[in-house]
Amino acid sequence: MHLGVFTLAMLYLVSLHLYRAYVIPEDILYSIDVSGPLMIITQKITSLAFSVHDGRHGNKDKLSDLQKRYMISRPPSLLEYLSYLFYFQGVLVGPISFYADYQAFIEGTYVSSKHLQNGSDNNNKYRMNGRPSPFDVVCYKLCVTLFWMGFHFTIKPLYPEMINADLAFIRSHGFLYRLWYMWISMLCCRAKYYVAFSLGDAICNASGLGFNGYDRDGRPRWDLVSNVHILGIEGATSFKTYIDNWNIQTAVWLRVVCYDRIPAQKRFFTFFLSAMWHGCYPGYYFTFVSGVPMSEVARKVRHRVRPYFLSSRVSQMLYNVITWVSTHIAMSYIVVPFTILHWEPTIVFYTFNTFWCVHLLCGLLFFIVPQIPACKSQEKATSLHQTQLDTSNSTKSSNKNKAE
Template identity: 45%
Template sequence: MATDSIVSPACTGSSLLQPISDIINLPLDQVNFVVCQLCAVLTAFWFRVYLHPSTTSPFTRHVVATLLGLYFALFCFGWYALHFLVQSGLTYGIMILAGVEHMHKYCLVVALGYLSFCQITRVYVFDYGMYSADFTGPMMVITQKITSLAFEIHDGMARKEQHLTPGQKILAIRRMPSLLEYFSYNCNFMGILAGPTCSYNDYIAFIEGGTCGHRDIMETNRKASRKLRQSEPSPNMVVVRKLCTCILSLLVFLSVCKVFPVERNIDPAFISATPFHQRVVYLYLSMLTTRPKYYFVWTLADAINNAAGFGFNGYGPDGSPRWDMISNLRIMNIEFATSFKVFLDNWNIQTAHWLKRVCYERCPYHPTAATFILSAMWHGAYPGYYLTFLTGTVITLAARAVRHNVRPYFLHSATHKLLYDIMTWAATQIAICYTVVPFVLLSVGPSLQFYRSWYCSIHVGCVLLAVALPVKPRHLRVQEQRKGDPSQPAQHCHIEDAGSKYSQKTKAS
């Protein structure tokens, strides 16, 4: 099937790379995205070396980062990139005019509402089920940045210090950003296409040459600046490793994604002719092959930021530099996760941080339910997203009940613990696959067809487990866990606590 006949109507970006798209038989918008991200890697190296904060003013670095970001956006999305400016401009106007007392609420409503409007029109007016020229992807990251910044300004300028959590104190912003700083934060070339989200304070510290996690700015003395520059760890090796991970992920995705199509899980002929245990194995393989594309996109985005010198997170126990401050996933922890919580802890990490800081920590009523609803709204207008998050809620409750009631019986010997880990790994992987099938299929009909083919067995089982097994309050679970298994960290919300994270990072640095 000819590629141009598929993608030409949907791709609104540059057609300069159409010959390459035809040769490799990939949609033009995907080719544009990959080429722009690879160009961003090279640009990031140049940005770090030739526009280093010791020799370049913050104004210049802001201007260059913003203009490059807008150019990449125009190349990939054409005039749809104007939505990035409109969304950012509207919310900046609200920040200036509404006042710090209530502007965080207005910004959340406007930014999320504008994103939802664009998602709904793209899905139900233009190309339902197609991802070509999906300009709402970058808008999702910009929405995170806009809302995070609004809440951090509110914390720093409208709330009293004693009312803030340790994490909120560190992230709080004490002055209103300038228009240039605001657009640079939202639309810089390092993160405009695929993120990841970062805190405003960390980004400004990177631009101005300070220490990430603080607002300490470098001394103006040039000798001190040169000395600091010489002491900076080089990101070159970690960028090379991450680029190798990207290449491997891309090769795996392109070679096996068509071998195990997810749609076969709802094929009546496949369901009737295949024993259930083989369908379970196929479900795992089909969902496993969808993950490498996320590994590719998020790892490449992380490498771009690292190449520019952004993302340094202190030193590890062995003295090696860590470049994972804004990493979005930990692949090995995902593939070998032994619980639903561990999987979520290591998947889309920055989005999890955003959900906690904007919603979970602040919602006075039913914060868990509110967080799931916000996450579903942020992801988009496809019904499959909501089915995924509803299923995830039930499985989370059941997994918590099983861990609290069953796990202590397997901690008395290493053999029993290994057996428990193997069983929970298998159960976690199948539960994850079962949960995210609607996320891939998108529509209600195919999603319900899949669940019916499994007789909604995991739904029913999880509800029964959640009802039958008691779960004590959180503070009691933490105390018992520490007494029974000191090697295990305390349980907490699946999003890492910002205060402890930055405190540890400060000490390490």
Template identity: 45%
Template sequence: MHLPLTVVPSSSAREQELSRFQNSLKKAPGEYCFVFALGYLIVCQITRVYIFDYGQYSADFSGPMMIITQKITSLAYEIHDGMFRKDEDLTPSQRDLAVRRMPSLLEYLSYNCNFMGILAGPLCSYKDYITFIEGRSYHVPRGEDGGAEPPCGGAEPSPNAAVVQKLVVCGLSLLVHLTVSNALPVEYNIDEHFRATASWPTKALYLYVSLLAARPKYYFAWTLADAINNAAGFGFRGFDRHGEARWDLISNVRIQQIEGSTSFKMFLDNWNIQTALWLKRVCYERTTWSPTIQTFVLSAIWHGVYPGYYLTFLTGVLMTLAARAMRSNFRHHFVASPPLKLLYDALTWAATQLAVSYTVVPFVLLSVQPSFSFYSSWYYSLHIAGVLVLLLFPVKKTQHGKEPHEHRRLSRAKKFDENSLGQNSFPTANNVCNQGAASAARHSSGKE
């Protein structure tokens, strides 16, 4: 009788199997969680749009699900960075936001479902939230702009002034929305009589004004959500150079910068700020090819399943790349002379506002037919102009083939890394006062 032979794997084979298993675990907190959470959100969006109320904006479950999806995926990648990646492989912001231990169930549910941001956000990092919950959010070093040191041992800063100011902005935004937006509907841009009789300057002016009138409802929602968090004591960012408390840690919009934007990037950087940071952290910084395109596509998927969203964000890719090329090739000719710089700013402001308005019309109209009707009334002029710009004015390269904006971004990242500051988070060491004294000494000596 012959006994069956058992093949015992060699030590190298066992090590390879173990390595493959560990690699699969490394991906689980990030990519797998991201795919599952985003997939579930897509199902929710499809259910809302194509089963319940197509073409209607409603405060239903899909809104909170969008925020929770951001939180779940952000925390998954922060755990991934903190527990499965080496520090030298992380960017400065990833290193600062990395979570080094697995949150408890209570911490996880509290972060995702706390009352302050469950309906409209804004998104915050897990470390910032835990710092606030543990009462350490006021123990921060001076602000990122070189502001004053916090008063060690003094009273905690009050959010009352910031809350009142933001509530005033909410009231004004709501008033403008209720009075102006109805008088200047975006749908009038595709009115047959208007398209047939209006001149090009009139069309451009009405396009800008109608989209300007559509923005206050977003200002209202985001500013109110920010004020709610501030009223609860969350959102303290440090002190400015005058020693005033800053309550903009999780602010989602900067109205003045938006309305005065002189570049497409400047507009995007100040609009829905926390979502832009989420897109950067979970997509732009982690992709190996076409990060701009992938980021815009992810933004469209996250917003919903209306075709207008995809038309807007695909057009946004073209506009962003074209604006980048124009800035790279022409801006340096105007910055030396103040009058030329003023002329450049005026021209780029007008071009940016027109391009943004042209891009986001499908976002408001939602459906395919009205969106293409609008673009055809403009003869796809800005699409054609964007393609021509990319063909005629390629983006100039710097060291190692990096684009200028990327080179500057890496330089800023290195600066942040040297100062141990992230983009949205503050250190939480217990010896803040000692750090502050040392920092003041460095500042007075001219080394900082």
């Protein structure tokens, strides 16, 4: 049943994406477009179906930690189901809250001894209050929203993203300036998502949804349904850090319904599902399909090259600066099609603006990186880790023999 629900929901969503992209003329304002809210509804329906399956029929020994966390043993009633699908805090643009967390919020069990004991022993005042006030965190997130809203309305008009695929702009500016423009224009495009994510998060927190226990210093955490960590994105020095801090709840949904269940080619199918969920414009598929090999190559480069820069603080800072610049250039490069959407401008951008440089570099690194000799410190760490594994396995085997 969970697979049937997933297939039906995705087919319906994709059909509306197709209608929006190829049936409605672009010069006509499509005032009844429901594809945005339907994307959130699709996440809720499919995640709930998988959670019910995991709770009632799943093999508990094979479930991932996320699947165990979100599994539910009792299907919701009709009232609970409709309440979950249409609760006002996230019905339009999210963020998604998984059913187990939403149920705990409605029933008040999210303020439990488990949550209240997450902090240090010095947070008795929080334990006594029980429900922490969201006032401070809501004010902070509203200030973040206003900042990025101002950034969007003042800076973005100066850097329209479609200029990246404009032949006149390409001919009249050098390669380095075009890279700079690409970087800034993609930052301007991220600003509107920062506004939506931060505002949606603040609305949830204002109602009490999003409380996630206390940290070690006794401060309440309000990140249960947070969709973005802006500082984590803007300061990212790797693909993984960048992706882990962007559209967080959607990434969790993709992991729960796809990544942890696919036996092979997990990364490809997860990225492809993400593209289908976003829409049917070619630009989405350019972005997400390109992200598969690039994230894999970035991981290999980090694993093989980073140990060479760990010998001193200066070299570590140099490595961080290089990886920060390269990460943001590469991410901006693959995200441009996501913003311009269509096939023709995407080809113009890659062919005439950037000469497919990141794709070519990615292919080159795929063959070069394995030839780089492992750093001696890395070899020592690997050897020590292997020794520890061997010792652990030997101990387990000895204990097993004694038991037998």
